Amino acid sequence: MASYELLCFGSNGNGQLGVGHDEDLMLPQLSFQSDGVGIKKVSCGGNHSLLLLEDGSLYWCGDNSSGQCASSDIKISLEWIPIPGKFLDIACGWEVTIVIDEDGWVKTRGRGDKGELGVPRLKHSTEWIDLFRCEDPKGSRCYATFQHCVVVVPEKIYGWGNNRKLQVCDDSALKIIEEPKVIYEGDTSDIEMALGKDFTCVLSRTENKLIIKGSLAKELPELISQLSHDFGSIAKIDSMWSSLHILTGERKLISIGRGSHGQFLEEPLPSETLDFVTGSEHGVVTTADMKVYCWGWGEHGNCGSLFKTETNPINDKSNVISPLNMIGKYEKVVSIFGGCATTWLVLVT
Template sequence: MTKIYALGSNGNYQLGIGHCKDIVEPHLSFDASRGNVKRIACGGNHTMLLLEDGSLYGCGDNSRDQLSPNAGCTHWKEWKSIQNDIFKDVACGWDFTAVINEDDEVLTRGSGLKGELGLGNEQRESKEWKRVMTVSNKSKIFATLHNCVVVQPYLSGSKVYGWGSNTKCQLFEPKCRIISRPELTYESEDVVIDYVAMGKDFLIYVDVRGRIVKATGCLPAAFKAEKWAPIENLLVRCMWTSVHILVTKNSTQDTPKGIYSFGNNSHGQLFDEKELELPLDIKAFTTGSEHGIIGYRTDNADRTVVACWGWGEHGNCGKFKNSDSSNSGTPLNEIFSWAKNVNAENIHLFGGCATTWIAQDE
């Protein structure tokens, strides 16, 4: 079973707690008595929750039919089950939802004026699930504001397909305004892509060995993909306008353990280890739209802590110490902790558009 806590932006009921006030402290959002959480995917104003048994739930904005045919119900104030199918994966963009069902079909729904539905120029809105493509077993789907990609492994290699906006060459060159159907963006016979970390206008491909093998689009100027290419065991996460890399092992003398950040720092998005000693025992690491989230064990291992940094204008970084403000101003702010009897391996973190999600398996 999983208990899921949420905080942050809630103006469209996307936290699933029955009201639309922003939340500055973690609030119990979902008690999954049926099993553990597999993934939480966040759109601009809607949220999807996938359990390991394949059941899918949604809440928040439904004005574009991104949850179900709205029939006058433009918002789901609390979690509702997405019926009639078993799902393997889910991802959300601004106004659309994409899934892989038990038949290995990629389905989309909602609104995608920049081709995000992958259904062709003739259909940029859909009130129901529409089939985009069939994929191989164990494929994964990822999305950002205006793009969607599918990672498809096979034998010892992999293929990646993408669609949506291509104004920054985030899918491939030359640039164009819209890719409205799946296009092959990467293929290898000996490299297995594990995931694609996605910013607003850029993509970073990471293989199963934790290596960055490709980076495309309008990348932060200070980020040099070629520098990181030889290094394994990286965990790469992206905010809309920045790249963040967790190094968990001392791979070379030049890259000791820590979090390395590149890009926009207008609201403290870049992690600054100079202002705070980085906890060494990091158990979880992710990002939201413009904030970061880590879970770690304290030095004496008496607590498991979740902390945030970056832009927290809606309370998604918690209430900062020594201040009534919940905006920004500190590189790392503790928002949740458990006593030492809680297994830190059972804490899972997810980030959305100014939202923070903490899942605890019991």
């Protein structure tokens, strides 16, 4: 029977790493272990984290002061606590949680001053709110970022929340979209999404086409020109709060947006790069030989230590703006996730 280990490091002021204390870490520490059931997804809000297993089980840790995780008197948990029910997908805004449950219901909870709960005039709920039901739950996905949310269902994409930068839709009269609104219609089976603080990016894999809404839209023509001229196909997209990052078929990384704190990778990606993900303002890379690297804004230890010491895992602020930094080499890394100044690795043993 396979055993799955979740390692993590980075920002931990509210216990959102689930390691039993609230000290920032800059070396990977064991957070969760699962025997026989794989770890499907880790999603992180401003100060809370959710952990979804392959069997639909869901756990939370960190900040619950707005009821974003559970109907409980526990306001902060330093360890993982189960959430009743079974779930297909999860996403976290700053203080909001959005899920798709096993019956296809899209639900939200927590605090959302910019419409993130998806209900007109409602800014706070400590209980699950049913928004709508997906006709094909297994083909549906949810996404969230700082103050807006997106759900992809067959043939449609819904969005809601903050629209001051036109990050959800192009109607400038709608500063806040308080309930799910269709923002895209068409084949969504090959769609990949990336949400930043003030933008939304849609990638059609079949057409090798990007659609960008919001603050980065003005950079789209230059980006398309660069892609078509230099690199061709798009393998993957992901976004930090303030920048979009595109992995090409040739394993080159193209970035647009803000790179003032090391968010733009100055050196080439490691050879044999398999995958990359982003957190709020940092990136994580895995390679074919199971090495893990980080780069970017590492003020909370989320890009690892530059000193490679094993004696003191607590953040010593040595790596605030990080170059490409090797975190470690492992037997088998099956997935990586980035949160709000947090980094997560899933290993199988």
